[in-house]
Amino acid sequence: MSIFLPIQSVRLTLREFREEDLNEMHHYLSDSEVLQFMMQDTNTEEGSNAYLKKFLQFQKDNPRFFVRFAIIEKLSNCLIGECGLNMPNIQHKEGELVYRLNKKYWGNGYATEAASEVVGLGFEKLGLHRIEAMCDSRNASSIKVLEKIGMIKEGCYREHRWIKGRWRDSVVYSILDSEYFIQK
Numbered sequence: 001m002s003i004f005l006p007i008q009s010v011r012l013t014l015r016e017f018r019e020e021d022l023n024e025m026h027h028y029l030s031d032s033e034v035l036q037f038m039m040q041d042t043n044t045e046e047g048s049n050a051y052l053k054k055f056l057q058f059q060k061d062n063p064r065f066f067v068r069f070a071i072i073e074k075l076s077n078c079l080i081g082e083c084g085l086n087m088p089n090i091q092h093k094e095g096e097l098v099y100r101l102n103k104k105y106w107g108n109g110y111a112t113e114a115a116s117e118v119v120g121l122g123f124e125k126l127g128l129h130r131i132e133a134m135c136d137s138r139n140a141s142s143i144k145v146l147e148k149i150g151m152i153k154e155g156c157y158r159e160h161r162w163i164k165g166r167w168r169d170s171v172v173y174s175i176l177d178s179e180y181f182i183q184k
C-alpha cells in the first residue's frame with residue numbers, strides 16, 4: 001500500500017507504479033536513445049519486468065528509501081516516463097533526483113514539471129535537506145531541466161564512469177531546502 005497519494009501538476013499526474021505499467025515502461029527502457037547517457041543497457045522485457053518488480057517491492061518499505069513515480073500525461077492518460085528520489089541515506093536527509101521520459105514526449109517541459117513536483121515532495125513532505133542529481137556532461141537537456149528547477153552546479157567528476165565504450169564526465173547539481181523555500 002503506497003504512502004504517497006498521486007501528485008497533480010498542471011499537465012501531469014505522478015503516481016506510484018502498478019503491475020499493469022510494464023508495457024509502457026518497457027517502451028522507454030528498451031530505447032537506446034533514452035539510455036544513451038546511462039549505465040543501464042536497453043532492457044529485454046524480462047529486464048523491465050524485474051525493474052518494475054523492484055519498485056513495487058520498494059513501495060512496502062518504511063521509511064521509503066526509493067520512490068519512483070509513473071508520469072501520466074493528463075491529456076492522453078498515457079504513461080510517459082518516470083521520476084523519483086533515491087534516498088538510501090534518508091536518515092541523513094539527502095536524496096537523489098532521477099527521471100527519464102519516453103522519447104515521444106521530450107521537449108514539452110514535462111520533465112521540468114515532474115522534477116519540480118518531486119523536489120517539492122522531497123523538501124515539503126519528506127523533510128530532506130539536500131537533493132542532488134548527477135548526469136553526463138553531454139546530456140544538455142537534462143542539465144537544462146536541473147537548472148530550470150533551481151539546482152546549482154557543484155562541479156564535475158572527470159572520467160567518472162565507463163559507459164558504453166567511453167569515459168563519462170559527470171556533472172553534479174544540487175538544491176538545499178533553504179534555497180527551495182526562498183525560490184518558492
Ligand SMILES: CC(C)(COP(=O)(O)OP(=O)(O)OC[C@H]1O[C@@H](n2cnc3c(N)ncnc32)[C@H](O)[C@@H]1OP(=O)(O)O)[C@@H](O)C(=O)NCCC(=O)NCCS
Binds near residue numbers: 037100101110144
Ligand atoms: C532529459 C529528459 C528527461 C528531458 O525531458 P524533457 O521533457 O524533454 O525536458 P523539458 O522539456 O522539461 O526541458 C528540456 C530543456 O532542454 C532543452 N534542450 C533539449 N535538447 C537540448 C540540447 N541538445 N541542447 C540544449 N538544450 C536542449 C529544451 O529546449 C528544454 O529547455 P527549454 O524549456 O528552455 O526550451 C529527456 O530528454 C530524457 O528522458 N532523456 C533520457 C533520459 C535521461 O537522460 N535522463 C536524465 C538522466 S540524468
